[in-house]
Amino acid sequence: MRAARPVGAGSGLAATSSESIAALRLAYKRSPAPVKDDQTYYDRLQMYKGEKTPEDLLRSGGDAVTVATLAYGVGNWYLYTGGEDEAKAVFERIVTGPNWMPFGFIAAEAELARMRK
DSSP: OOSOOSTTSOTTOOOOSHHHHHHHHHHTOSOOSOOSSOHHHHHHHHHHHTSSOHHHHHHSOOSHHHHHHHHHHHHHHHHHTTOHHHHHHHHHHHHTSSOSOSHHHHHHHHHHHHHHO
């Protein structure tokens, strides 16, 4: 089981077919109400929907928690869609960050440990 998956994808789901990705994006097509509390997770949802690119999220900046959260979402997306090398590079970038407390940092460490096995 992975540390996390895109919301709604279900843990342990490792489908990489274009049909699975299309189905996941379709599930996110229903735009939620305007975001007031957590733009970071909303930005990740927009990436899952194809409205933002992974690069958009990685370039967006912010404090250490925001950067780790967005980057983990990108790494997870790469991992989910079959881009293990890209995922590993993003996870390694996260764990060189200054703050070890965000979930994204801890989850990136767990993903990297799994990749080493």
